Amino acid sequence: MNRNVILTCAVTGSGETAGKTPHVPVTPEEIAKASIEAAKAGAAIAHIHVRDPQTGAPSRDPELFKEVVDRIREHDTDVIINLTTGMGGDLFLGPDDDPTNFDRKDTDCVGQVERMEHVEMLLPEICSLDCGSFNYNVPNYVYVSSIGMLRIGAERLQKIGVKPELEVFDLGHIWFAKQMMAEGLLEQPPLFQLCMGVKWGAEGLTRNMQTMVDNLPEGANWAAFGLGANEMPMAAQAALMGGHVRVGLEDNLYLAKGKPATNAQLVDRARSIVEMMGASIQTPEEARKTLGLRKLEEMKKLRAAA
Numbered sequence: 001m002n003r004n005v006i007l008t009c010a011v012t013g014s015g016e017t018a019g020k021t022p023h024v025p026v027t028p029e030e031i032a033k034a035s036i037e038a039a040k041a042g043a044a045i046a047h048i049h050v051r052d053p054q055t056g057a058p059s060r061d062p063e064l065f066k067e068v069v070d071r072i073r074e075h076d077t078d079v080i081i082n083l084t085t086g087m088g089g090d091l092f093l094g095p096d097d098d099p100t101n102f103d104r105k106d107t108d109c110v111g112q113v114e115r116m117e118h119v120e121m122l123l124p125e126i127c128s129l130d131c132g133s134f135n136y137n138v139p140n141y142v143y144v145s146s147i148g149m150l151r152i153g154a155e156r157l158q159k160i161g162v163k164p165e166l167e168v169f170d171l172g173h174i175w176f177a178k179q180m181m182a183e184g185l186l187e188q189p190p191l192f193q194l195c196m197g198v199k200w201g202a203e204g205l206t207r208n209m210q211t212m213v214d215n216l217p218e219g220a221n222w223a224a225f226g227l228g229a230n231e232m233p234m235a236a237q238a239a240l241m242g243g244h245v246r247v248g249l250e251d252n253l254y255l256a257k258g259k260p261a262t263n264a265q266l267v268d269r270a271r272s273i274v275e276m277m278g279a280s281i282q283t284p285e286e287a288r289k290t291l292g293l294r295k296l297e298e299m300k301k302l303r304a305a306a
Contacts, residue, residue, distance in 0.1 A: 003279045006244040006287045007270055008045040008223060009038035011263050013250025014087065018056030021253050021260040027053040028064055032071035034263045038248070039079035041267040044287035045126065046072070047082040047165075047248070060087035060108075065118040078284045080293065082126035082165060085153065086143075088115040089130065093140040103140070112149035112156075119162055123299040125288070126191070129153050129164040131173035137199035147176060154185035159306040161299040163291060167193045169201030174215045181217060191291055192216055193246065194224035196234050204230045206237050213241050221291055225251050235270045239279055245270055 011025060011034040018024045025034040028050065035046035050064040051057060069081060088110040094101030119127045130145045157164050164186065166177045180186050194212050197204025202212060204226045216222055223244035226234025231252035235245045247266040255261040255269065271281055282290060294302075 001277070001279065002239050002242045002244065004282055004286075004290075005239050005274045005279050006045065006223065006282045006290065007043045007267060007274075008047055008082065008244070008246040008248070009035070009041075009043035009263050009267050010047040010225070010246055010248035010250035011035050011038060012049050012051060013248075014049050014051075014058035014084075015250070017249065017253060018051065021249075023260055023262045024056075024249050024253070025263075026051045026056045028067035028071065032068045032075075034249075035068075035072055035079060035081075036075050036077045037262070037264040038267045039077050039284070041264040042271040042281050043079065043267045044282050044284045045080040045082050047084065047128070047246070047250070049084045049087070049250070058087060060115070060118070062118040062121055066122060069122045069124065080126060080284050080287060081124040082128065083119055083122065083124045084128045085112075085115045085119060086128055086130050086167070089133075089144045091142045091144045093142065095140075099140075109144055112152045115149075116153060116156060120156070120160060120303065123160065123296055123303065124162060125293045125296075126163045126165050126291070127157065128167050128193070129157070130167045130169075131177050132169065134169055135200045150176065150180065151183075151185060154180050156306075158185060158187060159302060161294040161302040163187075163191055163293055165191050165193050167195055168212065169195045169198055171202070171212065171215055174212060178217050187292070188219065189292060190217065190220045192220055192222040194222060194238070194243070196224055197227040197230055204234060209234070209237055210241060213243070227251050229254075231266070232269060232273060236273055236277070239274050239277060245274065 025031040092103035093099040224238040225246035247270045
C-alpha cells in the first residue's frame with residue numbers, strides 16, 4: 001500500500017459533459033477556479049483540458065490554455081499544472097466501402113508538434129502523453145497516437161524538461177513506453193497514469209489494474225483512475241496497490257446517483273478514503289520531489305537551449 005498518496009484532479013476533460021451538470025467548468029476562468037478549489041481540497045496536481053467558452057466543446061487553442069495557466073500561476077494557491085496533449089488525435093473514418101474518405105467535420109488529427117504547441121509555450125511541470133492509438137466507443141472513430149508521434153513527443157519534452165505523464169489504456173501502451181525508456185527518451189523516474197474502464201481499453205477491474213501494475217518498469221511512479229461509479233473504488237485500489245490517485249469531473253460527474261459533484265467534493269472524498277485507509281496526502285511541494293519535477297526557470301533555460 002502507498003502510505004503517502006498524490007491526488008490529481010482532472011477538472012474538465014474533453015467529453016460531452018458540459019450540459020449534463022452545471023459544475024463542469026467551461027471558460028478559462030471557471031477551469032482555473034476549479035483547479036484552485038481542487039488544490040485547496042487536497043489535490044497536488046490539476047490535469048487540465050480547455051473548452052470553447054461559447055459552446056463547451058473541447059478545444060486545443062493555445063490561448064485558452066494560456067489564460068488558464070496564467071490565472072492559476074497568479075493565484076496564491078500552489079498546485080502542479082498538468083496540461084493535456086491528447087487533443088488533435090481524432091480520426092473519423094469514412095463508410096466501410098470508402099474508409100479513407102474521412103469525416104472532415106469531426107476529424108481533428110494533427111501531428112505531435114502541433115498537439116504540444118501550448119506545452120512548449122507555457123512549460124507546465126507535467127503534460128500527458130497518450131501512449132498508443134486505440135478505439136473509443138464511437139463508430140468509425142480511432143484515437144491516433146502513433147509510435148512515431150510518441151517518439152517525437154517524448155524527445156521534445158525531454159529537451160524542455162516537462163515531465164510526461166504516460167497515459168496507458170492497455171498493456172501494449174506500457175510495453176511501448178518501456179521501449180521509449182530503453183531508447184533514452186524518458187527520464188527516471190517515469191510517471192504512468194493507468195486509465196481504467198475507457199472503452200475499448202483496459203476494463204476497469206481490479207485484476208486488470210494489478211496486471212498493468214505488474215508490467216510497469218521498476219521504480220516507476222504511477223496513478224490510476226476509474227470512470228463513473230467506478231471512480232472511488234479504483235482510487236482505493238490504486239492506493240492499496242502502491243500507486244497514486246486521480247479523480248475529477250473528467251472521469252465522473254456524481255457523488256452519488258442523481259447527486260452532481262464538484263471537483264473539490266470529489267477530491268475531498270478521495271482524500272477521506274485515502275486517509276481512512278491510514279495514508280497521508282502529499283502537498284504539491286512533496287509531490288514535486290516524489291516525481292522529480294523541474295522548476296519553471298530551469299525549463300525556460302532548457303527551452304532556450306533546445
